[in-house]
Amino acid sequence: MGDIFVLVEHRQGKIRDITYEMLGVGEKIAAEQGASLTAVLLGHGVKADAEELASRAPRVLVVEDEKLQHFNSLPYQKVLSTLYAKYQPFLTLIGHTAFGMDLAPGLSAELGLPLVTDCIGLSSEGKQLKATRSIYGGKVQANVSLRESPGSLATIRPGTFPAKVPFEKGGIIIEPSPLSEAMDAKKFVEYFEAPLTGEDITQAEIIVSVGQGIGGPENIPLAEEVAKNLGGVLACSRPVVDRNWLPKERQVGISGKSVKPKVYIAIGISGAFQHVTAMQGSDTIIAINKDPRAPIFAVAHYGIVDDFHNILPVLKEKTKGGMK
Amino acid sequence: MNIIVCVKRIPKTAEADIFIEKDGKEIKKDNLVFTLNDWDAYAVREAALLKDKHNGTVTVLTIGPEESKEALTRCLAMGADKALRIEGPEIADANLISKILYQAIKNEPFDLILTGVQAEDDGWGQVGVTLAQRLGIVHAAIVNRIEINGEKALVKRELEGGIEEVVELKLPAVLTIQTGINEPKYVSLSAIMEAEDKEMKETTLEEMGFIEREPLDVTTDQVFFPPSGKMAEMLKGSPEDVVVQLTEIIKKKKG
Numbered sequence A: 001m002g003d004i005f006v007l008v009e010h011r012q013g014k015i016r017d018i019t020y021e022m023l024g025v026g027e028k029i030a031a032e033q034g035a036s037l038t039a040v041l042l043g044h045g046v047k048a049d050a051e052e053l054a055s056r057a058p059r060v061l062v063v064e065d066e067k068l069q070h071f072n073s074l075p076y077q078k079v080l081s082t083l084y085a086k087y088q089p090f091l092t093l094i095g096h097t098a099f100g101m102d103l104a105p106g107l108s109a110e111l112g113l114p115l116v117t118d119c120i121g122l123s124s125e126g127k128q129l130k131a132t133r134s135i136y137g138g139k140v141q142a143n144v145s146l147r148e149s150p151g152s153l154a155t156i157r158p159g160t161f162p163a164k165v166p167f168e169k170g171g172i173i174i175e176p177s178p179l180s181e182a183m184d185a186k187k188f189v190e191y192f193e194a195p196l197t198g199e200d201i202t203q204a205e206i207i208v209s210v211g212q213g214i215g216g217p218e219n220i221p222l223a224e225e226v227a228k229n230l231g232g233v234l235a236c237s238r239p240v241v242d243r244n245w246l247p248k249e250r251q252v253g254i255s256g257k258s259v260k261p262k263v264y265i266a267i268g269i270s271g272a273f274q275h276v277t278a279m280q281g282s283d284t285i286i287a288i289n290k291d292p293r294a295p296i297f298a299v300a301h302y303g304i305v306d307d308f309h310n311i312l313p314v315l316k317e318k319t320k321g322g323m324k
Numbered sequence B: 001m002n003i004i005v006c007v008k009r010i011p012k013t014a015e016a017d018i019f020i021e022k023d024g025k026e027i028k029k030d031n032l033v034f035t036l037n038d039w040d041a042y043a044v045r046e047a048a049l050l051k052d053k054h055n056g057t058v059t060v061l062t063i064g065p066e067e068s069k070e071a072l073t074r075c076l077a078m079g080a081d082k083a084l085r086i087e088g089p090e091i092a093d094a095n096l097i098s099k100i101l102y103q104a105i106k107n108e109p110f111d112l113i114l115t116g117v118q119a120e121d122d123g124w125g126q127v128g129v130t131l132a133q134r135l136g137i138v139h140a141a142i143v144n145r146i147e148i149n150g151e152k153a154l155v156k157r158e159l160e161g162g163i164e165e166v167v168e169l170k171l172p173a174v175l176t177i178q179t180g181i182n183e184p185k186y187v188s189l190s191a192i193m194e195a196e197d198k199e200m201k202e203t204t205l206e207e208m209g210f211i212e213r214e215p216l217d218v219t220t221d222q223v224f225f226p227p228s229g230k231m232a233e234m235l236k237g238s239p240e241d242v243v244v245q246l247t248e249i250i251k252k253k254k255g
Helices: A017-033 A047-054 A073-087 A098-111 A217-229 A238-242 A308-318 B038-054 B068-077 B094-105 B127-135 B189-195 B239-254
Strands: A003-007 A036-043 A059-064 A091-095 A115-125 A128-135 A140-146 A152-156 A171-175 A186-193 A206-210 A233-236 A263-267 A284-289 A302-305 B003-007 B009-011 B034-036 B058-063 B082-087 B112-116 B138-149 B152-158 B163-170 B173-177 B199-204 B218-224
Touching (some): A003 A017, A003 A073, A017 A091, A036 A047, A036 A073, A047 A171, A059 A073, A073 A098, A098 A115, A098 A152, A098 B094, A098 B127, A098 B138, A098 B152, A115 B094, A128 B218, A186 B138, A217 A233, A217 A308, A233 A238, A284 A308, A308 B239, B003 B127, B009 B068, B038 B058, B038 B112, B038 B138, B058 B068, B058 B094, B068 B189, B082 B094, B112 B127, B138 B163, B163 B173
Parallel strands (some): A003 A036, A003 A091, A036 A059, A115 A152, A206 A233, A206 A263, A263 A284, A284 A302, B003 B058, B003 B112, B058 B082, B082 B199, B112 B173
Antiparallel strands (some): A115 A128, A128 A140, A140 B218, A186 B163, B138 B152
């Protein structure tokens, strides 16, 4: 059987972890199918990256073009469809990331290939590709099948699969860039990162973090006081930032900060993977949530199933003047 | 500026008890509360804000059962001018939805199409970008800021780790909208009453001349609860008891 393509994801000169995680998934399916694994690197001035990838994949396909320096779905899709025509990979893996979510659906429609997004499990049975997805906010999972097709696409949830360890010495193949005409309907302009204005939550040893379950901005001061009493800082999950109850720099999550404090207390946070991925490295995780089925309890070490209104005021009183 | 917003009515599952249907292919929905997908609500609000600045009309479009009209009424109350409901197929994947939307939109005039980044229920995150490809126009996914300058849109896309990227697009374009792009506005009862007088059309795939002979790209074999694996050690007792245990743990763990 043919090729498995893994699309290398890189940003600002650095290969992103999802690449190695996808190589891990790809290696497993390549073994099931007797297929070969190919890392596909599109970029500009990426010789060193190609060398690095060759230590993790048996083959690295490289296309260099200045139009490929920053991710842009227009030139990326054009190059990938050209490579697809030449190599006919039966499976192409792309990250379920800001990069892949902007690219994979268009590529799938252009090539007429089935796409399954946000996979947390992937396997093949004969010619059939099967995937596991997490749906309804992580409360349920689904096993799905792709229609039989000479080629398929899958986007892989970051932080879900173990990264492929380096051991091989792969070959590097340089393919010419098929990009000639200007592509100016979509242009990368610049990266933007808001400067920090308050406390840096990534440096805290104790984090008290609130989610949508905190109910409203009127309950934020209570959580803040508990955080202060414990000698920690207040952080939050995405819905709290979306509603402007706390500033973006307090957000723990894929699109916010990743944290690893000694103690992480999650209050009214359901435990969507975007949040969990960014805090599961904490030494001790304590979750307070009134829904016993909340996915947060699967990552927490200690759990309290109750309304925070019952717990936080007592905790605030008990820790007044600091921890004794 | 004419804007089309594609929306979906979804069941709220965050704090609900979930049961699985006998055939094992779906969750039971009769005990759940349905509402407008959160991402789509931000998209509709954004369309209304863009209309305030640049004039034009906002049309909302959904594929779904009769009950979806409630969600459309809410969109009209949020500032959309007209709505269309398409009676959908029994089972669909994201690809089929994008084909139906394409059929409904391809002959309509528009400058911008907005969708949510994804739906809260099945979370494909796929329909908007696929639709752009079918229409042969550019797109940007996960947008958290839009600025329109004549024939161009300057948008910010949310990336990982607190980084954003600025992208310039030639209109018309499809943008998939991230939550938090704007401040949601309270929808008043009077706005809902007014919305009921606005245009709401309904159609079927048959009336649209939409025929699908291809099999679905993705079919669900089985849904199940996540394997529980290791679970948290639950602290039990009165709030006072629980807090005593909690502070002991924090003291010990913070070292």
